[in-house]
Amino acid sequence: MAIHPSAIIEPGAKLGQDCEIGPFVVIGPDVTLGDRVVVRSHAVVTGWTEVGDDTVIFPFAVVGEVPQDLKFRGEKTRLIIGKRNRIREGATMNLGTEGGGGITRVGDDCLFMTGSHVGHDAQVGNRVILANQVAVAGHCVLGDDVIVGGLSGIHQWVRVGRGAIIGAVTMVTNDVLPHGLVQGPRGELDGLNLVGLKRRGVVRSEITALRAGYQMLAQGEGTFLDRARRLHDETESDHVREMTDFILAASDRSFLTPK
Structure with a gap:
């Protein structure tokens, strides 16, 4: 276990074996970190949040803050993050809401690039990649192996099927078929993700x-x-x-x- 002396680990937080906590990190009282989790400088992990083994949270990421939902009234909700994820600089992930099922969930082996956002009650599968500044709104469902290009947005309640790929600078307002290829400013289905297959x-x-x-x-x-x-x-x-x-x-x- 390596904890920088400037880090704040609030009473009640649970840290697994061989975690690394960098300078000026804040870990909230209801947080559980798995084994070998790394939280780098100035990151915040708060709320009722579980982070799986071997996940790395990079500087200035904020994980487990309250939802960006005006209906939220402080109810006890959760964020569950799987194993071996990479949550890059400035990325954000919010807790769930009571009206949305109460849990925001992220699978294993995902990459959340700089400034990406996972909204409340979203369900994100395994091996998902969100490129820089991608915004996934509340209640979205992203299947395994989905890739979303930079500066794209996924409208609330949208489902993106397994293996789909969404091009950069695309706004997706409707469900995307498994293995679909979506591109264009107002996302259009333009074939199959043959390269990914x-x-x-x-x-x-x-x-x-x-x-x-x-x-x-x-x-x-x-x-x-x-x-x-x-x-x-x-x-x-x-x-x-x-x-x-x-x-x-x-x-x-x-x-x-x-x-």
Whole structure:
């Protein structure tokens, strides 16, 4: 354990083995840090917050502060962060709200670059990357392996499916299909994240099925939901069924649909 003498560790905080706490850090009384967590100079970890093993929190990040929600009245809510995350300079993550389920949750092996923000009650999967200054609003759901380019914003209640990629300087106001590619100032669905699929080792037959399924969603008969239901019944591809399950699930937003 290495704790700088200028750091403030409030009574009640729980620190795991071999943590490193830098100068002028503040750790609140309801914080739990896992083993080998590093909190670098001037960072703040507060609220009812759990930080998983081997996570690194960089200078001036603020983790576990109260939500930016005028309805919040000081209720006891949480922020749960998984293992091996990198929370870079100036990044912020807020507690949940009672009306949103009470928990903001972050998975494992994520990278939150400089100035990125995770709003109240957001649910962020594993291996997610938020580039510089990305803002994820309250109640959003980001699946595993999502990448969001710099200076982009995700509107509240939006779901972004597993493996999707969002280009830089993009405002996303509707749900994004798993493995979708979104770009443009007012985010438009512009195909599949084929590069990401290949990098994750998805077999060619599944990628071919995804491309065919995407084309059916774009140009088949009936409404978008009709096409999704028909595709769900006809496909034998796990990746395509993941996409149709996402479309047919309950959502508070509409979808970005294929051109």
